[in-house]
Amino acid sequence: MLSLLALAPLYLALTPLAALCATLTPRDATYCAKGSPCFPSAADLAAFNTSISGRLYSARPISSVCYAKDPSFNPVACGELQANNGNDQWRSDHFGAFEQTQWEDCNSQDQCGNDAASFAAGQCGQGRIPDYFVDARSPADIQAWARFVYQHNLRPTIKNTGHDYKGRSAGDSGFGLWTHNIKGATHDTAFVPKGCKEKYDAITLLAGTQWRQGYEFAESVGRTLVGGDNPQVGAVGGWLLGGGHSFLSTAHGLGVDRVVSIDLVKPTGELETITACSNPELFRSLRGGGGGTFGVVASATYQTLPRMPIHALIAPSLSLGVGNRKNNAVLAALARITPDLNANGIGGVCFISSNASFTLLAMPSDVGDMAKLKRLTKPYADSLVSLGLLHGGNLLNGNAGAALYQTYSSFYDFFSTTFGTFNEQVGAPIQISSRLIPTKYFKSNPQGAADAVQASLDHIASSMNAGVQILMGPPGPLAGGFKGVTSVNPVWYESAWHVIPSATWAPNAPASVQQATTQAVWESGNMLRAFAPDGGAYQNEVSPYETGYKQSLWGSEANYQRLVKAKRQVDPKGLWEVWNGVGSSGIDSGRYSRCYKQNAPRGYSP
Ligand SMILES: Cc1cc2nc3c(=O)[nH]c(=O)nc-3n(C[C@H](O)[C@H](O)[C@H](O)COP(=O)(O)OP(=O)(O)OC[C@H]3O[C@@H](n4cnc5c(N)ncnc54)[C@H](O)[C@@H]3O)c2cc1C
Structure with a gap:
């Protein structure tokens, strides 16, 4: 109806x-x-x-x-x-x-x-x-x-x-x-991207396919796709064009690292297959230039991995309130093992709020076995136990008070039992900020990293549903291999944590509350920036008011200008643009001033 x-x-x-x-x-x-x-x-x-x-x-x-x-x-x-x-x-x-x-x-x-x-x-x-x-x-x-x-x-x-x-x-x-209703998937065991010589075992997904459907299809043909943590996110739209982060990214890269071919409807209406061999500059631009900018992805083809077991650590815990040292101790314990997690391809997520935390780490079996996961995560799991923080009734029926280690038969099995079952908060106003924090900080100053995240959490603690999400970045075994090949901020390939403070407000909250929440979340992102000034931000999970967004999202003026040039080739009229995207006309333009200005934080500077 x-x-x-x-x-x-x-x-x-x-x-x-x-x-x-x-x-x-x-x-x-x-x-x-x-x-x-x-x-x-x-x-x-x-x-x-x-x-x-x-x-x-x-x-x-x-x-x-x-x-x-x-x-x-x-x-x-x-x-x-x-x-x-x-x-x-x-x-x-x-x-x-x-x-x-x-x-x-x-x-x-x-x-x-x-x-x-x-x-x-x-x-x-x-x-x-x-x-x-x-x-x-x-x-x-x-x-x-x-x-x-x-x-x-x-x-x-x-x-x-x-x-x-x-x-x-x-x-x-x-x-x-x-594009939502254009769905479908095909598998080719010997896919050759247009104009190239290499062959890939590859899956092609149509524009409206969501990750749940992508994962179901990959499972049905005995393969693994590196895709988003949320089953409803689109598999080949904004997720891909902005970078595409996955639980498997630490071991196997971002979506932009896995894509081998894109069928693109250009702004002027032509449909063209774009690959690294047929149109290298446009292909590079699509691998990080962002959604809604260079045309419409009608379908994209990803190289796949074999179906393989996934080893996981599941650690839900409780903590005791804003600013308490236990919360900080959880963060510090995670920060200390982070260089090892990264180097060994262990991905995952840690949610932390003022009264709870939840960690889910995943290691694909092609980079290590359960013994390795246990060895590398033991200091963290031990810290949670010694702090008395593990949840009494452990999620997924683990032993009360112990971290749960579990091997799943495939990524699909892992995902559909764990993260894929969570209904992340939607249907409400949500404000986020974020920072990519390079691995070197975890080697030199893990306590400092924990303190910075704790401070950013404390800063928003009085806002509704305040929390911080930490996603494990992609350096891993592929570190640096795609730097410059894709157009995402190269700092992605050096960053161990992608940290996302967030908060919401009630749907009917007065404008003053909306502004105050936006301000606080934005400032919490700036606190992370102050800790890691040479980090960056992920364009798909970032404050709408990211300061110096060209530098933050693409790493340098040169990378940004290269994308602007590529965009001109496909959009000679300059008609296509999105907020804070490549070629965006800015907050004072007629396109954005009406809707983006009112909640812009004090001190915002594009
Ligand atoms: C609950 C939740 C979970 C998330 N989890 C993850 C995650 O695990 N990993 C991660 O990396 N990100 C994640 N994100 C962020 C996600 O990558 C972005 O929200 C992304 O923009 C979603 O793309 P979409 O196509 O699904 O959404 P949309 O909002 O529909 O589109 C986003 C942008 O892409 C453009 N676009 C969409 N389709 C096309 C197309 N076919 N061609 C060209 N442009 C297109 C749109 O115009 C828009 O600019 C999550 C977001 C949420 C809200």
């Missing part, structure tokens, strides 16, 4: 178009917004809709069905939304929903809250939800959308799953593309 409403047919939007023309103006000289004279006429839209088999829709924010005065009001659909608000898959199944709800909103004057108080207040603004979108079902649909956008100078927005932490898959006055 709700999906029918969310995908309201085109005619619903055409009725008010004439009325809107008088009041709306284009938001940016570089693109044409609904309501401006240059926007396609109703006849143009109708003809385009026919040409793509009726797949053009008008869009409204997902919560609009709960607003009694909204044309899309529907109590049944509203009930469905409320029942599924925190369900990651459900949100990604709906174009008008984003995982972090602030990206459905624009600013405090233009939003559509998902709480009872907002429903009662009665106004559902369009926020950052594009006015129209194409529900693409094939590369040909993507091409038609791209050509229409380019012909009419529209603002392109691409939504795959809507997980983006910077709102890059949303966009006010956008003309959206939704």
